[in-house]
Amino acid sequence: MADNLTNTAENRALDFLMGNATTAPTTPLKVALVTAVGSDSAAGTEVTGGSYVRKNLTSPAAVNGATSNSADLVWTGMPACTVVGAEIWDSAGSPVRSVYVTLAASRTMLVGDEFKILAGGLTIAIS
Template sequence: MPGSLTNTAENLMLDWVNGVGTPTRPTPPLKVALMTANGDDATNGTEVTGGSYARQTLVVPAAVAGASSNSANLVWTGMPAATIVGVEIWDSAAVPVRLWHEALPSSRNVLAGDEFRLPAGSLSQVLS
């Protein structure tokens, strides 16, 4: 499921590639947030709240052929009852910056206390 860079991330990348200004690298670690309503390149989605939900750390290897994906399973335990429709990737700055968003291929319902899992390789970041 390939995602989309946010306008913020696109601008950072273009400024870096073009040698314009001094773009700031996102603050690691990157975090995966689950969404109950998807946003777009300019607007945040609606993040899950409640239960034991917390953003999970994204682990990715170096990109190959313009693509990368999560190298470890992402697991949320003690979820609140929710319908998960997408994910967003945020940095860990004091005021976090949203970098990337992706709709799930199909929404997933979770009950209170359930576990939600995204297997390794399921979040693809592709530049073309």
């Protein structure tokens, strides 16, 4: 994934590397599904309805500048929608978005469908 960090995440990473900040995102990190992909500066359109909620993200320490989800992410009871991407948010009182991705192929969901991202299927890399 090339340059899918938000402006906020890029600034936080640089501040950390330059010794200007030591704060990490508020955990757990959450994965949100979107029906319209966001950008560096604007969030996408998050799925709403059905039993949809953001899912906790677990990931191992990065190796060679990359990491991925260490467990399957499963959403059940989805509303009717077309999922085109995902975003990663922290759990702060006012959540902060750090990553946005476009799926390789969008997926049209019917009411009650299940959406799954297999372990290792959501890779985050800095290159």
